[in-house]
Amino acid sequence: MSSRSLFKRKSFYIFIALIVILLVLAQFSFAENNVSNSVDIKKISKYSDGTTVFAGDEIIDNSKVDKFPIVTNLGFLVAQIQQKDFLGSMFSITTGAVPAPAKEFVYGNVTEEGLVADFDGPGYIEFKNNKIFVHAPQDFVWGYTDPYIQAIRTDDGIDLINLRTNKTVDHIAGSDISNDTIDEDYIASGDAIKEWYDKYSVVGSKYNLQYCLAGINDGRKYIEPELLIEKFPEAYKYSKKYPGGSPVMIYQCNCKEVVVADTYTYLGDHSEYGNDNREYNAKEFVKGWNGTIIPVNATACGRDGIGFTAVKDAEAEGGSATHGVCPSARALRNAVMALGIPLPVGMDSGEDAVLFGYSPTTGIKITNTYDYPIKIIMSTEGSGTGMAIYCKVIALIPQ
Numbered sequence: 288m289s290s291r292s293l294f295k296r297k298s299f300y301i302f303i304a305l306i307v308i309l310l311v312l313a314q315f316s317f318a319e320n321n322v323s324n325s326v327d328i329k330k331i332s333k334y335s336d337g338t339t340v341f342a343g344d345e346i347i348d349n350s351k352v353d354k355f356p357i358v359t360n361l362g363f364l365v366a367q368i369q370q371k372d373f374l375g376s377m378f379s380i381t382t383g384a385v386p387a388p389a390k391e392f393v394y395g396n397v398t399e400e401g402l403v404a405d406f407d408g409p410g411y412i413e414f415k416n417n418k419i420f421v422h423a424p425q426d427f428v429w430g431y432t433d434p435y436i437q438a439i440r441t442d443d444g445i446d447l448i449n450l451r452t453n454k455t456v457d458h459i460a461g462s463d464i465s466n467d468t469i470d471e472d473y474i475a476s477g478d479a480i481k482e483w484y485d486k487y488s489v490v491g492s493k494y495n496l497q498y499c500l501a502g503i504n505d506g507r508k509y510i511e512p513e514l515l516i517e518k519f520p521e522a523y524k525y526s527k528k529y530p531g532g533s534p535v536m537i538y539q540c541n542c543k544e545v546v547v548a549d550t551y552t553y554l555g556d557h558s559e560y561g562n563d564n565r566e567y568n569a570k571e572f573v574k575g576w577n578g579t580i581i582p583v584n585a586t587a588c589g590r591d592g593i594g595f596t597a598v599k600d601a602e603a604e605g606g607s608a609t610h611g612v613c614p615s616a617r618a619l620r621n622a623v624m625a626l627g628i629p630l631p632v633g634m635d636s637g638e639d640a641v642l643f644g645y646s647p648t649t650g651i652k653i654t655n656t657y658d659y660p661i662k663i664i665m666s667t668e669g670s671g672t673g674m675a676i677y678c679k680v681i682a683l684i685p686q
Contacts, residue, residue, distance in 0.1 A: 326352070328392060328417045336414045337508030340403050341518070346412065346419055347389045347401040397421040408538045409518065411507035422505070426685045427660055428538040429582045430503035432526050435512055436473070438480065438494040445484065447496065451509070461485075472516060473497050474527045498526055500535060504582065510537070525580075528592070530649050534585040536660065541686045544662070548622040548680040552614045556672040564596045565611025566674060568647075571595055572615035573665040573676065575648035580662045580683075581655040589648030612647040616640035618678035619665065626657045626680060659684050 331351045334340060389401025396404040397419070403410055408424040436456065438445040444460040459468050464484055469477035473496040483494055500522075501509040515523040515537070522537040529535070554569055556562065575593035597607040617640045620631060630636060632652040633645035641647050655661055659682040668675045 326392065326417070328414055328419060331392065332412070332414075332419055334412055335508070337411060337506070339409045339411050339507055339510055339514065339518075340421065341409060342403050342405045342407075344403040345401055346393055346397060346403065346421065349389070349401075352392075393419045393421065395420040396423045408540070411505070422507075424538055424540075425505050426540040426542075427536060427582060427683070428503065428505060429534055429536040429585070429660075430500040430510070432498035432529065432531050432533050432535060433501035433509065434495045434497075434531060435499040436495075436497035438496055440484065440488040440490050440492040440494075442490060445480070445494075451499065451511075469496075472512065472523075495531060498531060500526070500537065525578075528590045529579075530588065530591045534580075534582050534587050536580050536582060539660070539683055542683040543686055545682045545684055546679050547657075547661070547682045548625040549678075550618050550622045550625070551675055551677045552618045552621075554611070554614050554672050554674040554676065557610065560598045560600065560610040562672055564598050566670065568595050568598075568609050568611030569615045569674065569676060570667055572612045572619075572647050573667055576615075576619055576663055577665040578662070580660060581653060582660045583655055583657070586652050586654040588650070588652050591649055593648045595647065608643065609641075609647060613638065613640045615665070615676050615678075616647060616651070618676045619663065622663075622678040622680045623653055623661075626661070628656050629654060657682065 329335075331348055333344075333346060333348050340346070388399065390399040393401050396406060396410060398404060403421055404423070406423045409428060410421055410423050413420045413422060434450050437448050437450055439448055441458075444458060444462075445464065446455050447457040447459070448454070449456050461484055464477055464481040466477035469475075469480055475483075475494070475496065480494060480496075483492075488494070497512050499509045499511050500515060503510070512523070515526070519537045522535050526533070526535045554562070554566055557565060571593050572589075572595075575589040579587060579589060581587040595609040595612065598610040599606060600608045600610065616634060617638075620634050620636075620640050624630065631654075633642055633650045634640050635642050641651070645651060662681045662683065664679040664681060666677050668677070
């Protein structure tokens with residue numbers, strides 16, 4: 288056996304012997320100091336207070352953790368060895384100083400190594416007593432859409448402003464506004480923004496292009512659009528269909544979907560208003576409300592961007608009305624009120640269910656006072672005056 292091989296083997300045995308000795312002596316270590324009191328947790332955390340995290344995320348930036356004398360902190364070295372950080376432990380032994388393990392700074396749903404525990408859904412961190420507490424998600428996690436990227440008209444184009452940082456992220460000349468220069472993830476196309484710029488805006492006019500999720504029910508901080516797109520793509524698509532301030536569910540536990548209300552009505556005959564237009568409006572109402580989810584104690588409206596046909600009506604304000612929406616609205620109203628939910632804003636309790644002056648989708652607002660989140664399912668069957676309009680309310684009940 289060569290002298291080099293013999294040296295390597297002896298070095299290995301010495302290292303193992305050191306580990307054994309340290310394990311024995313660890314119980315006599317004076318490492319009972321609460322090192323977290325001497326550390327600013329904000330400086331060593333990879334995330335800010337309230338940030339959404341997921342299983343496996345590493346919470347602590349180990350490169351920023353202070354080192355302590357091994358003599359009085361043998362337990363820290365033992366933790367380093369137990370985590371199989373042999374290179375780091377050799378360095379600690381050589382220098383006589385060892386970094387405090389992640390378990391000194393974290394608790395809750397997190398491992399001793401500082402990794403978010405293996406749970407389903409989006410957790411979040413909270414700074415408590417200069418430590419990081421990791422929360423698992425509640426049964427339902429939801430918030431409200433809030434403007435994030437906004438276009439502001441300037442003399443020669445538009446500035447794109449991040450409203451959370453108040454920084455300009457881009458400037459686009461008026462002549463360059465198009466589908467090629469406007470991000471496809473924004474709620475409006477480049478053509479739509481170009482039309483707004485050319486026809487309806489003046490210097491200082493504002494146009495919301497993208498929403499984040501704020502006012503989240505469990506108290507975590509807002510969630511950026513980038514994270515919504517990456518982790519909650521269906522929720523992000525949903526958010527783009529509804530006006531700002533709408534509630535959006537990003538997570539639900541394993542739920543049973545139970546039909547708790549089921550109603551129907553018929554279009555009926557009012558030829559004086561044009562039954563073809565009425566049928567169109569009734570179907571648009573159904574389209575505008577189908578799939579809407581309303582969390583508990585939240586208020587929601589129907590989808591944005593739904594088009595209705597105005598029908599001349601001398602008795603209506605402005606001389607016209609969206610006749611045909613009322614049969615669909617009656618089905619919706621009767622379904623939600625069967626659950627004890629109050630009469631929605633923008634609705635009447637009579638035959639003409641939609642009040643004049645209210646959009647049949649974004650103008651009507653339903654507050655869910657039921658015990659569980661609800662999902663509205665609407666559909667039609669047949670055509671003409673005999674067209675049936677159905678509305679089901681589904682409760683999302685945790686298993």
